[in-house]
Amino acid sequence: MKRLHSFILKSFLGPLAFTFFVCMFVLLMQFLWKYIDELVxxxxxxxxxxxxxxxxxxxxxxxxxxxxxxxxxxxTFGNMGENYELTAMKAAGISLQRIMQPLTTLAVLISISAFLFANYIMPVASLKTTALLVDIKNQKPELILKEGIFTNDLPNFSIKVDDINKxxxxxxxxxxxxxxxxxxxxxxxxxDSGTMITSPNNQNMTLTLYSGNMYQEVKEKSRRSKKHPSRRIKFQEYVTNVPLRSTELKRSDEDRYSKNYKMLNLKQLVHSEDSLRGKFQQEKNTLVKGLIANHFFKKDAKRIRKDSIRSKDLLKKTMNIDSLFKSAPITKQLTSVSSALSFARKARENVSRKEGALLSKQKWINKFTNEWHRKFTLPFACLIFFFIGAPLGAIIRKGGLGMPVIVSVLFFIFYYIISMTGERFAKELVLPPAIGMWISSLIILPLGIILTYKATTDSAVFNIENYINFFKKINPLKFFKKKNA
Incomplete structure (x- = not known):
């Protein structure tokens, strides 16, 4: 069994390393295509x-x-099925679960490593990437002269050139x-013409001009003078040295990005989320207390006399608001209704104004919750995809990069669309974060169980004749004929 396990592991590790680097290359090229303008x-x-x-x-x-x-x-399993290696193993009495045992152990170890990577390495990598990308965006571009337009990349100069001999x-x-x-x-x-030559240390540039004129305005000593003297200098050759910008990248402080949810591990995410929820709840309580104090219960400005026995008796009694309102004159009733409407409108305006701010803060808190769940969805997805791929390869029995690539891409696109949709719903408060982040895994989990069962029982999943015969059995025309007979 050790040789068999070693053979299966070697058969899996080669395609795993190859496909991983291919996927990384494709995704990296996609990223560079998106940010190529910032780097060139x-x-x-x-x-x-x-x-x-x-x-x-x-x-x-x-x-x-x-x-x-x-x-x-x-x-891996498609190649073994195509070469009848799976058939030989099953003929020797080895079940599919036992064949998958070493790869299952490896998949669990990869999932654990993926969790540790997502919790400890990913936050640091995201922090470094964000900080370095911002620094690159702020980096001044090199001097590139284009024909027919002004170029302001040279410090303190604006240059326009009609034609350049390459x-x-x-x-x-x-x-x-x-x-x-x-x-x-x-x-x-x-x-009329000129050249630019950069020094070997890239610190200065020698600008040499031929056959031209220089027009300068002379600065006057007195500010009150209304004269504007100028001078014209004609030259056959003019040489000047221009200092260039430093090409060294200026690094910014990474601490200003360290509070972002993508740059935190599980412990930091929990701490930040608790702090944000505490501030959010405190702001909600302040809003409710303000509404109650300023818009719902209005205090009478008139002070009750301390020696008024009648006032004390009235305070001890429970008064009926409806009867008191009906007993008042019609003018006072209208005034009370108008005041109540005014207070209600002010309360509604206050709530509407605060609602947008509270909603934005709630969405920001949900991003921390989503990131917390993301630390676990990655290793779980690795495990599920193994239990989908292994039995699926045993069923289709096709190796190479043809059918496996098509099937893998279709499954991954299906998973990715559901994952992005659930995450978006969680960010927009349509779904709870736990459901939004785990919905894609929960949907494809039964698929992995079904495929594993079908591969174990050697069921013909992709046999079209079985499905045609099934639908023939439930033909509604036969049902109606029997009913009419």
């Missing part, structure tokens, strides 16, 4: 890009791991606004 042209070093991709890859594991387990399970680097018909004196467009240069 920033002059980032390869170490920064490699670090960023490493952190991003860690955040994509929860999506790639269940799919790779499903695909590897179908491929072979020699010579630029033609330059219009340059020099803002180094911080006085606006007071220094304008027009040149």
């Amino acid at each position: 042209g920033k002059g980032l070093e390869w170490t920064v890009i490699a670090e960023f991709l490493f952190y991003v890859s860690a955040t994509l594991v929860p999506m790639a791991l269940p799919l790779s387990i499903l695909l590897a399970s179908i491929m 072979e020699t680097g010579m630029m033609y018909n330059l219009l340059i606004y020099d803002h180094r004196n911080k006085r606006g467009n007071t220094n304008v240069t027009i040149a």
